[in-house]
Amino acid sequence: METLECLDLSRNQLSGEIPKSLAHLNFLSVLNLSYNNLTGKIPLGTQLQSFNSYAFVGNTQLCGKPLVECPRDISNDSTTDRGEGNIFEEDEGFITLDFYICMAFGFFTGFCGVVMTLVLNRSWRDSYFNLWNNIGNWMYVTTTIYVTRFLE
Structure with a gap:
């Protein structure tokens, strides 16, 4: 499965979080997870962040890069830990506000x-x-x- 190049799981009524193993598919050039019931943060990795937001459209509870912002109920839970207005993950990258x-x-x-x-x-x-x-x-x-x- 590591050499998978195309994955279209759109409109399959999938629910839950995206498996972290999807972030390690290095040869994946086409991904479509749109119009499912996916929730949580998109796993960090070079592959999943390289796709545009259209690959994840229709998943209202999904957040993280490449999506611009997370839904309000997820951001309120995450920001209470650090007391800030935006979601800041520890492994987001090198360049942060700090x-x-x-x-x-x-x-x-x-x-x-x-x-x-x-x-x-x-x-x-x-x-x-x-x-x-x-x-x-x-x-x-x-x-x-x-x-x-x-x-x-």
Whole structure:
């Protein structure tokens, strides 16, 4: 069954959750589970998330990627654990709200570290601005030489 390429189980009055083993069908190129009574979250895996939402249409109690949002009764049960307005699963992926918060905090800390070092340490500040002054002078001289050679 691992080499299955096409699976159409639409309008079969299936009920319950989608088996997690379906997420491991690597060769599956066509999937249609529409208009059944499937419930719960779509199992995570590279295969099931690659299909568009039309493969799952008509399953009102089904949620998770590639579907946009979960029904209200499922989201209320899931969000009481973490106290947030949206469903956040631990295995959803690397980029989450916590990732963005940590990234912003890291940028702020690094930026303030560099700026405060330059503000408080006069010799480093002079060296830093001297470096940029030398780079600017080098760029000006190099550009002038190339333009002069080009015009001759």
